[in-house]
Amino acid sequence: MSALVEVKNLKTYFSSGRGTVHAVDDVSFSIEKGKTVGLVGESGCGKSTLGRTIIHLTNSTGGQILYEGEDITHPNRKELRALREKMQIIFQDPFSSLNPRLTIQETIQEPLKLSKRYDKQTIEKETNRLMELVGIEERLRNSYPHELDGGRRQRVGIARALALNPQFVVCDEPVSALDVSIQAQILNLLIELQEEIGLTYLFITHDLSVVRHISDTICVMYLGQMVETAPTEEFFEKQYHPYSKALLSAIPTTDLQKDKKRIILKGEITSAINPQPGCRFASRCIYADERCKQPVKLEELGEGHFVACHRAKEVNGMA
Amino acid sequence: MAKKTNKSSTAGLKPGSLKYVWSKVSHNAGAMGGLVIICAIIILSALIPFISPYDYSAIDMSNMYALPSMQHLFGCDELGRDIMTRVLYGARYTLSIGFFSVLISATGGIILGALSGYFGGLVDTAIMRFLDIFQAFPQILLAIALSAVFGSGLDKCILALGLAGMPNFARMMRANILGIRGAEYIEAAASINCTKVRIILKHIIPNAFSPLIVQIAMSIAAAGLQASSLSFVGLGIQAPEPEWGAMLAAGRNFMRDYPHLVIVPGLFIMATVMSFNLIGDAIRDALDPKLKD
Numbered sequence A: 001m002s003a004l005v006e007v008k009n010l011k012t013y014f015s016s017g018r019g020t021v022h023a024v025d026d027v028s029f030s031i032e033k034g035k036t037v038g039l040v041g042e043s044g045c046g047k048s049t050l051g052r053t054i055i056h057l058t059n060s061t062g063g064q065i066l067y068e069g070e071d072i073t074h075p076n077r078k079e080l081r082a083l084r085e086k087m088q089i090i091f092q093d094p095f096s097s098l099n100p101r102l103t104i105q106e107t108i109q110e111p112l113k114l115s116k117r118y119d120k121q122t123i124e125k126e127t128n129r130l131m132e133l134v135g136i137e138e139r140l141r142n143s144y145p146h147e148l149d150g151g152r153r154q155r156v157g158i159a160r161a162l163a164l165n166p167q168f169v170v171c172d173e174p175v176s177a178l179d180v181s182i183q184a185q186i187l188n189l190l191i192e193l194q195e196e197i198g199l200t201y202l203f204i205t206h207d208l209s210v211v212r213h214i215s216d217t218i219c220v221m222y223l224g225q226m227v228e229t230a231p232t233e234e235f236f237e238k239q240y241h242p243y244s245k246a247l248l249s250a251i252p253t254t255d256l257q258k259d260k261k262r263i264i265l266k267g268e269i270t271s272a273i274n275p276q277p278g279c280r281f282a283s284r285c286i287y288a289d290e291r292c293k294q295p296v297k298l299e300e301l302g303e304g305h306f307v308a309c310h311r312a313k314e315v316n317g318m319a
Numbered sequence B: 001m002a003k004k005t006n007k008s009s010t011a012g013l014k015p016g017s018l019k020y021v022w023s024k025v026s027h028n029a030g031a032m033g034g035l036v037i038i039c040a041i042i043i044l045s046a047l048i049p050f051i052s053p054y055d056y057s058a059i060d061m062s063n064m065y066a067l068p069s070m071q072h073l074f075g076c077d078e079l080g081r082d083i084m085t086r087v088l089y090g091a092r093y094t095l096s097i098g099f100f101s102v103l104i105s106a107t108g109g110i111i112l113g114a115l116s117g118y119f120g121g122l123v124d125t126a127i128m129r130f131l132d133i134f135q136a137f138p139q140i141l142l143a144i145a146l147s148a149v150f151g152s153g154l155d156k157c158i159l160a161l162g163l164a165g166m167p168n169f170a171r172m173m174r175a176n177i178l179g180i181r182g183a184e185y186i187e188a189a190a191s192i193n194c195t196k197v198r199i200i201l202k203h204i205i206p207n208a209f210s211p212l213i214v215q216i217a218m219s220i221a222a223a224g225l226q227a228s229s230l231s232f233v234g235l236g237i238q239a240p241e242p243e244w245g246a247m248l249a250a251g252r253n254f255m256r257d258y259p260h261l262v263i264v265p266g267l268f269i270m271a272t273v274m275s276f277n278l279i280g281d282a283i284r285d286a287l288d289p290k291l292k293d
Helices: A049-055 A077-086 A104-115 A120-134 A150-162 A180-197 A208-214 A234-236 A242-249 B018-025 B027-053 B083-121 B123-135 B139-150 B154-181 B183-193 B196-232 B244-254 B260-287
Strands: A005-015 A021-032 A034-040 A060-068 A087-090 A168-174 A200-205 A217-222 A225-231 A297-302 A305-307
Touching: A005 A049, A005 A200, A021 A034, A021 A049, A021 A225, A034 A049, A034 A208, A049 A087, A049 A168, A049 A200, A060 A297, A060 B083, A077 A087, A077 A217, A087 A104, A087 A150, A104 A120, A104 A150, A104 B123, A120 A150, A120 A180, A150 A180, A180 A200, A180 A208, A208 A234, A217 A242, A225 A234, A225 A242, B018 B154, B018 B260, B027 B083, B027 B196, B027 B260, B083 B123, B083 B154, B083 B196, B083 B244, B083 B260, B123 B154, B139 B196, B154 B196, B183 B196, B196 B244, B196 B260, B244 B260
Parallel strands: A034 A200, A034 A217, A087 A168, A168 A200
Antiparallel strands: A005 A021, A005 A060, A217 A225, A225 A305, A297 A305
16 A cells, blocks of 8 residues: 655644634644545544645645655646645535535536536536435435425535546544534535545544544644544554543543543643744643653654654653 | 535625625615615616606796696706606716716726725825825815816716716725735736736735625715705706706705705605615625625
8 A cells, every 4th residue: 555645744824913823733644545544633633734734725835745655745837736636625515515506506507617527418427326326316406405404415525526537535523513413414425425436535633433443544633733543443442642532531531430530731832933842732631740751753663653752651651 | 514504595606796785685664765775766767768758958937936736746946847857867967977977987997096005105195196186175176176177068077076086996905805816816926927917807806805895885875965966056067957966056046946946856866865875885794794695
């Protein structure tokens, strides 16, 4: 298996009135073809920015993005057009991701028309195929987004993203705005599509139970940095980073017998504006000490299990 | 996943589309009344040369200050001119000033506001600060100053009022665009290789435009009123042309003894302004998705 998308030391900074926001700071990871990487983290940790930087909706400040081994960090206009056909995005809010003035058909056909590769008949055929693929009823063709419920709207968003047969899709919290029963439908649709077409996903979410259902690998982000990454099974069995532990302890459980200790985080979130070197989680970490003021790097503690924590070994009794 | 069934007359229509707005406005009694009044004034002012046996500027000393009668339905003014003929001729001025000055201010304002909102940064600052200078003056004062510079006459009056009304449209358009620019469907459009021009024309402007329809309807009324004000102070349309404001200004000297000289043009001004406002109100309600039928 080779990596379809690889990111090396990627940085995305925004300048704001009060300084530089380090939204994504030195992040490296790779996604293998046909696999799903789940990117989790709390609001504002830079997970959406990371996804948008990879598909060039946001400009990167530094680092490298590779697609099938090729450097695509700074594409020219023509290359960018080609790239956007291979890399797509599904948005979080199905109520703001569809233009209220375009019918379902118009929305799905827009990318096909813009690619200028298809004649009228093919566009018609492709539209039918896409609508069937994502499960939108034929009768909704000429409806407007406001006449559809959230689940169907999200299906339209998915159809638009898949119109040009991309290989890589960034799913930016595609189910967090939906009802629980519809969440499952959309998740299953995404899984089916992956099996049918062999899509590769970067699945961004703050919902750990969702990510467990769909991902092969989990990456945990905290304030612009990757703090832990591991294969899904491994991750849910054993987390090494104190932040990941706290995150997992926050999942509600239905098992009354299980004695669960909820780890409640204290302290303030460090600001992502001009952050100090060193572990960004230190100010909220119960294990933090002097060493945590030094910069941290991801370190392999198990098979494919990387952690960025100075005290990971001690804390987990591995020293 | 039951689809919401909507049994009203607007079912299946795109909110904000012309058909949708029409189906709602046509159920609003006030707006329909206003529409009828305006249509009636337009038709009558077009047909007045055929209806009326009098010339709007023909002086008839034997009928000075004549009260309303069968020969002169609205009476005659201080020079014995038939008021009905004059007031309906005047509608041509007032309405065309209203329409065309709003055409100028809406077109100019929408373009400036769209540029300002979409590009932001320096472009935004330059355009908006320039318009701030305009807005520092009360609109009517600005119109008076501009027409004092341009001189009098129909075209100059339209230009002065058009320029004075521009900042309002620019500001509204800019605010709408700022709201839409951040929506995810704009990002989605970029991700499927939409060019900037296409994003502005197809995705931003149609969505930013509908709130402006109301502003346009209301502005026509305001511009008509301002045209009357300009003529009233002697800057807009000049005598003997029968602009409503000019008629008011001339008639006010004889208001005590012959009130019909001011009541008739006054009523026409009031009815026109009110009609446009009623229509504007109805369109605003029709465009507000929060107001369900």
